[in-house]
Amino acid sequence: MRFVVLAAAIFLSTTAFAEFAPEAVSMPKPRYPQSVSGVQGHARISLKIHSDGTVSDVKALSATKPQFGEAAVKAVEQWRFKPWTVSADRPAVIDAHNDMIFSPVPENGEPVQLTFTQTTYQSCSALNDEVSQFRRDHPTRPLIAMKSFAITRVAVMFSAFSGKSDYDAALTMADKLENALPEIVRKCQARPKATYADYLPRGVRLYL
Incomplete structure (x- = not known):
């Protein structure tokens, strides 16, 4: 089966674009x-x-x-x-x-949704393992740089990139996600049988 590449989704730095976003x-x-x-x-x-x-x-x-x-x-x-x-x-x-x-996917597949869904609905146990590995490999980097959290932020912003939602509102939700990460990690560590999505802020879940 031939594979194609998943297009990249982007977000812009909140600090740099607080007042002005280039077109x-x-x-x-x-x-x-x-x-x-x-x-x-x-x-x-x-x-x-x-x-x-x-x-x-x-x-x-x-x-x-x-x-x-x-x-x-x-x-x-x-x-x-x-x-x-x-x-x-x-x-x-x-x-x-x-x-x-x-993400390599069949030409008629839906890679964006698949990637986001696999990430947000993974078990807390799997997320805990990823956090532990990330901390060992990158002890000084912020949690938002970890793969699952980075993918979730892209998922939150995706509707804004596609024109389906307001950019500033999506950016606010993306910031809310980043601020909630330490608490999400703490809750997942306490309940490894739960899912990552269970502990996402309610407003953030609406964007996924």
Whole structure:
């Protein structure tokens, strides 16, 4: 069976875009790397967006496999935004972050929903194992950088990217998710037979 790549979903840094969000003109999707065919993963990217609409300093902050990071960087380097006039509330350069999900699926499949559903409805036991491994591998990184939590944030923002919900409202829910992560981890550790979705904030669940 031939496989295709799941398009990347993105979110922009809440700090950088508190007052102004550039309008995207072209955002090519990354190509799924053939060298890791059949493997699901994600990459977190940082970039600078300039007032002329170009991007620079594109870097892979983390990736489940180096090939995903490389593919994401290559795609983001081609992104272009609508130029803007620099002013007090529209800086010349804006820092942004981006989470990309890579998932090989049949051409007629529904990878986005499958990925999000598998993540949010996993058992707390599985989530606890992932948290423990993440803490061993990345002791100083924030919880939102962990794969399951990063995918959940993308899921929350996805409706805004597709135009089905208000961007600011989705961003507020994404921030609510990030703030709730320590409590979610604590509850899952106390009840490993529960599911991750059981402890998501109610407002957040409505976006999934």
